[in-house]
Structures are given as C-alpha cells and as structure tokens.
Amino acid sequence: MTKDIEAPPRWFSELVILGTIRLYELRYGPDGVLAGAYQYDDAQLIEACRTDFEQLYGTGEDFSSFHDRVTGPLLRARCAEASA
Template sequence: MRDPNALALAPSSGQRLSVDDYRQDFRSLRTEIRDKDSWKFERRQHFEEDSASRNAFRQGRWREALALLEERREPLLQAVRRDKENNTAFHRVRVVEEPLSPYLQWELHSLRIQAECGKPVRVIQAEKLTTLEADGRLPEVVVLGGEVLYEVVYSGTGTTLGGIRFSDATLIATWEEFIKELYGGGEDVLSYFDRRVAHLPPPGRTG
C-alpha cells in the first residue's frame, strides 16, 4: 500500500490561485497538452455547481435535469475528438460511498453520458482508501500532462474556492502513478451505473 505521507500536499509548497485564476490556468494548459495523458481524482461526495442541469436538480426538477445533461453530448463528442487529434486523454477516477448522496446520483448520470461519448471514467469504492485516510479524506487532485498538479480547494459545503498549483516533479509523478493505479483497479462507470444507479428513484431536492 502506498505511503500516505507521499501523497501529502503542503499548501505552502504550491501557488494559491483564485477560482478565476485556477480555471484560466487549467484551461490554458489543458489546450496545450499533446501526446500526454491527464488524470483526475474526485473524492468528495457533494459539490455545489452552477449549471442548468444542476440548478434544475437542486430545485427538484429531476427529469429536466437529466434532459439537460443529454444536451451536452455533442460538445462532449467534440472534446473527445480534439483529444484524439492531440493524442491525449483525460482519465477520471470517481470515489463512491454508498448509499449514494443525491448529488453523486446526479453526477453519475453525467459521468455515464461522458463515458458514452468516449471519456475514460472509472469508479472505485471508498473502502479501498481506508488505510490512506486515517487522518482525513484525500484531496481533490488533477494532474495535467504530467506537468502540473492542482489541488482543487472547496468550502465545507462543496463550493469551489480555487486551487493550489504544484510543480514539484516528484509530487506530480507520485500522484499520477497513484491515480493510474486506482484507475487500473476501478470499475468502468457504465458497468457501475447499470448495477447501482440505473434502478434508483429520483433523489430528493438539494441546496
């Protein structure tokens, strides 16, 4: 089992970015990546987001929320085509705790559509992280092209506060390898969705 100390992210070792700066920095680097893959580790079970589907879900309009997710297929297919042209892929590992939170049930519908459009997404059970989380949950992390690591920072309620940008090569390589290992041992989100999500009734309103 990996040493949890090797995954520690000291904020003082990185560059703190506001929400706008984080998103701009992320988008700029993401579009430049060629011939390298990126990796995302998503741990929290609830986020606050501002999107048409998320807002419909928040207000209890479940069918509308799902219909709005379906409208994202063409942009997703375009994004996958661009990634193929650049010989890159953005892999995502989604940690799940059961029973699923209302937010996660909604997000898994979104991830299913992303996977159907060609994005690589896998699910792992939170229990696999037990020995690594004795002192608390692991952070939300994105590694772009093996060059930059972002810890995405959230409020207690799941609102994005910004990010911390790390450039230490050893830290980046350690996290990239860790997420790759989880991905390798994970379950394809389409399989997980069919087993554990498709049959669920609409969740209650949130937010």
C-alpha cells in the same frame, strides 16, 4: 484503503494534472464552494500522483457495469415511485 477514500472529509480537494509539468489542488469547503487552490511543479510529486491515479483507475469498475448494477435500478425505482 477504499474506506479511507470514502470517508466524508471536513473539506475535500480535486487534483488536476497537466501532463508532467503542473499539478493543481483545488480546495473546497464542506459546503462544496471553492475555497482556494495550490499549484505544484515538483516532478516527483506529479509522478507520484499520476501513479496513484493509475492504480485507483485500475481498481475501479467500468461505468456501464456500475450503472447496470447500481444506478439503473435506483432510477427505475424512483421513476416507479413518481408515476405511482
């Protein structure tokens, strides 16, 4: 499942959920510029998206441990290169 999520899309979207009443799908082009948006008010769709988000967040890594493991070493390496 993760590989599907990480695959680079030709376009990408961002979902914004407002409680249980509204869902917005913001659509971006390959250049990262907002290309439009869709608005949904279907309660079943909103609940399905909320459930999917909760599952994704549940499988995610805490930001602090991710930073210590991945981002921190990259930043230290770049700082070392820049000062050399």
